[in-house]
Amino acid sequence: MVDKVFQRRGAALGIVTAAGEVAPFMPGDRIRIKHRVPIGHYRVPQYLRDKVGVVQSIVEPSAIDNEEEGYGRNAGSRLHYYNIAFPLAEIWPGYGAARDRLQVDVFETWLEKIR
Amino acid sequence: MKDSHDHPHAETGATGRPGYYDFLESAVRELLIEKGHLAAGEIRRQIEVLDSRTPAVGAKVVAKAWCDPLFKARLLANGRSACEELGISFYDDTQVVVLENTSSVHNLVVCTLCSCYPRPILGLPPDWYKQKPYRARAVAEPRVVLAEFGTIIPDDVEIRVHDSTAMVRYLVMPQRPAGTESFTEEQLAELVTRDAMIGVIRANQPAANEP
Numbered sequence: 001m002v003d004k005v006f007q008r009r010g011a012a013l014g015i016v017t018a019a020g021e022v023a024p025f026m027p028g029d030r031i032r033i034k035h036r037v038p039i040g041h042y043r044v045p046q047y048l049r050d051k052v053g054v055v056q057s058i059v060e061p062s063a064i065d066n067e068e069e070g071y072g073r074n075a076g077s078r079l080h081y082y083n084i085a086f087p088l089a090e091i092w093p094g095y096g097a098a099r100d101r102l103q104v105d106v107f108e109t110w111l112e113k114i115r
Numbered sequence: 116m117k118d119s120h121d122h123p124h125a126e127t128g129a130t131g132r133p134g135y136y137d138f139l140e141s142a143v144r145e146l147l148i149e150k151g152h153l154a155a156g157e158i159r160r161q162i163e164v165l166d167s168r169t170p171a172v173g174a175k176v177v178a179k180a181w182c183d184p185l186f187k188a189r190l191l192a193n194g195r196s197a198c199e200e201l202g203i204s205f206y207d208d209t210q211v212v213v214l215e216n217t218s219s220v221h222n223l224v225v226c227t228l229c230s231c232y233p234r235p236i237l238g239l240p241p242d243w244y245k246q247k248p249y250r251a252r253a254v255a256e257p258r259v260v261l262a263e264f265g266t267i268i269p270d271d272v273e274i275r276v277h278d279s280t281a282m283v284r285y286l287v288m289p290q291r292p293a294g295t296e297s298f299t300e301e302q303l304a305e306l307v308t309r310d311a312m313i314g315v316i317r318a319n320q321p322a323a324n325e326p
Contacts, residue, residue, distance in 0.1 A: 081282055
């Protein structure tokens with residue numbers, strides 16, 4: 001798992017990590033799913049756009065961007081998927097059971113951190 | 116049973132003209148073979164791979180985890196490597212996360228975008244899993260969907276719906292039923308069904324006449 005903790009350890013040895021190798025989001029981070037409308041292949045369900053959730057875990061292994069790869073374009077460096085949890089009441093107004101939640105794996109390019 | 120066989124049967128398989136996708140599949144398959152990318156035997160072999168994966172494989176994994184706490188810990192930490200210990204290969208190069216149902220959490224798996232499913236462990240998904248009513252409703256009203264499967268989840272139990280849409284596949288480990296303390300691993304595996312490993316039902320209760 002190459003996360004910020006890993007990076008701090010490596011920094012003590014002078015280790016420089018490659019672009020995209022360190023996951024920029026950490027478990028516990030609050031994120032918003034971006035409102036993007038790419039044409040073609042993507043793996044983020046519509047109902048999650050603009051929704052706020054919390055990072056549960058960093059999914060390994062990292063992967064290239066399949067929105068680009070699917071069309072034979074340069075899919076860039078490997079980035080991470082993150083498992084994100086959303087209260088179902090955040091997604092569906094009026095949803096009754098407050099603790100029920102949805103978990104989904106979302107690619108890094110769809111996430112923005114809420115500060 | 117009668118010896119003679121004089122009554123008519125319905126035709127097995129499609130008898131009408133092949134559809135657009137039938138032609139497309141044949142054309143792509145024949146082109147791939149003709150151009151030497153694949154051999155017919157490789158396609159047959161992959162069908163055998165798929166046919167060898169059934170819910171009975173998943174049931175064995177769950178029953179072993181119920182019986183062997185160390186295996187269970189490894190299974191929950193890394194589903195794929197624990198399954199590989201048992202000789203289950205991941206021909207599609209997916210990871211698998213095993214979700215443990217407890218007295219306070221009930222997990223349910225869906226793929227709203229298509230039909231992502233832990234095929235290396237369970238085989239092909241049931242039709243309802245791939246159809247839109249389940250895919251749309253499992254994320255919006257999971258308690259209602261579960262109730263339609265006969266699964267009533269108490270209000271104080273948290274439901275976690277896993278929308279499996281990316282690189283990872285999810286397998287639910289149901290709770291071990293009460294009254295199975297003396298069961299062997301084989302007997303336990305018989306209580307674990309496909310639907311329990313999707314999370315729409317619990318593991319079956321042992322029949323009254325079993326040990």
